[in-house]
Amino acid sequence: MPPKKPRRVALILFNLGGPDRAESVRPFLVNLFTDPAILRVPGFVRPWLGRLIAWRRTAPAQENYAVLGGKSPLLELTVEQARSLDAALNAGGGEAEYRSFVAMRYWHPMSEEAARAAKDWAPDEAVLVPLYPQYSTTTTGSSVAAWEEACRKIGLDVPTTTLCCFHSDEGYAAATARLLRASLEEARAKLPGGAKLRVLFSAHGLPESIVKAGDPYQWQVEQTVAAVLRALDEPGLDHVTCYQSRVTPQKWIGPSTEDEIERAAHEKAAVLICPIAFVSEHSETLVELDVEYREEAEKLGIPGYFRVPAQNSDAGFIAALAGLVERARGSGRALCSFAGARQCPREHRDCPHARATERKAA
Known part of the structure; x- marks a missing residue:
């Protein structure tokens, strides 16, 4: 019998994103401040208020990015993390082949671009991996919602595991x-x-x-x-x-x-x-x-x-991410924390596990 093909696992790495040139600063800020998870005002107000805030913040933001050579380094660093994570997970073969796709929230490559690239690869399953250690509705929650909308739009439908947080992962x-x-x-x-x-x-x-x-x-x-x-x-x-x-x-x-x-x-x-x-x-x-x-x-x-420097592609951090991915896949849960089950106390009603329970009850 021919050897069994490894199962293709798409890893979707969520991050904020950042402008790739000076001209991108304004539209990046518009995307940020018109996100309902960020600007929590009535929907009819948000488009014009978000654009007003973006307009007012464009000049100081451009000054900040000028210090960095005119753009954010976040995409390159995230791509490097993705490559390092793939190398760690694919070392030595195994029953799965992993490939990471970067989905930025407010600038390219955004969720739909990442979803199309993942669909072209034809994965058997996906794992959503936030590069935010702590869950917030403003970061991971917003990114997951954007990803799910993108998948519906392009018809990407594979079994998916969502890692919500890794705040206390050893x-x-x-x-x-x-x-x-x-x-x-x-x-x-x-x-x-x-x-x-x-x-x-x-x-x-x-x-x-x-x-x-x-x-x-x-x-x-x-x-x-x-x-x-x-x-x-x-x-x-x-x-x-x-x-x-x-x-x-x-x-x-x-x-x-x-x-x-x-x-x-x-x-x-x-x-x-x-x-x-x-x-x-x-x-x-x-x-x-x-x-x-x-x-x-x-x-x-x-x-x-x-x-203290940020983790970037520190070997210990990448090893921790690899372990998180493997445990998430083995958890048997569509939504899991670094420890599997819900970790947040009950008063945190916006914990994604609480929201998932509410949806099931409804």
């Missing part, structure tokens, strides 16, 4: 802790003996109203920090969880990263920023953290300002 936490440990050692070596050093675990913020409505993001960020600290195993480490990138006048979850930098300056503490909700370098790490916040810290006279 492999992910260990890989992050290794990067943090190396940066701690480097920062301590550059500071005078006895100098105070504080780790700021910085995540993208959200309007407080979204969290109060049931979004589990903030709780999951806190779980990530706890998991990384367990893996780091350095009792007594001075640390704070904080949030960056506020873009609207609403009240956002806190404390803010800017406020924590200011507090550290007053207390004569150096800071080591650890991005805890980003797994790739992009404008919020390379510009906001490395340029804007650093300048502010230096103006405040902070004793030292350091940053």
Whole structure:
């Protein structure tokens, strides 16, 4: 008998996306701010209000991307992650052949482009893999909805497993802790003996109203920090969880990263920023953290300002992703967390597992 063909598994990697040239900044921002998961206003208001916000933010955003050479590096870094993940999963053969497809939410390649490429490959099944460790309706939730709409539009219909989050996955936490440990050692070596050093675990913020409505993001960020600290195993480490990138006048979850930098300056503490909700370098790490916040810290006279790099294609992180994919496929669930079942407490009504239960009940 001829050997059995390996089962084709399409991996759909979700990420935010970013403009690929200066002219792309405005339409990228329009896509972002007209997403109903982001701008939560009545539908008849959203198109014009979203375009107004995009218009007002275009010039400062172009300035930020100019620092990066005129475009976001996110696509290239995500493609590299995809290739590394495929290599890890396909090493040594096996019953499955994996191929990753990148689906960006707000700029190309977007969901329909990725879905068409996946359909052309003719997969036997698909696994949706968010490159957001923590679930939010504004990120993974929006990306899954866009993917499902694209699949309906082009007629891609294969058995699909959705990984909703990996906030406390041991492999992910260990890989992050290794990067943090190396940066701690480097920062301590550059500071005078006895100098105070504080780790700021910085995540993208959200309007407080979204969290109060049931979004589990903030709780999951806190779980990530706890998991990384367990893996780091350095009792007594001075640390704070904080949030960056506020873009609207609403009240956002806190404390803010800017406020924590200011507090550290007053207390004569150096800071080591650890991005805890980003797994790739992009404008919020390379510009906001490395340029804007650093300048502010230096103006405040902070004793030292350091940053942990994002995971990108770190071998430990890629190995963790590969393990997550394999466990998701073996879970027997259409929707699974890094541990299989739902992880979020009941009060988080926007946990995707809670929404799936509501749909079944309806």
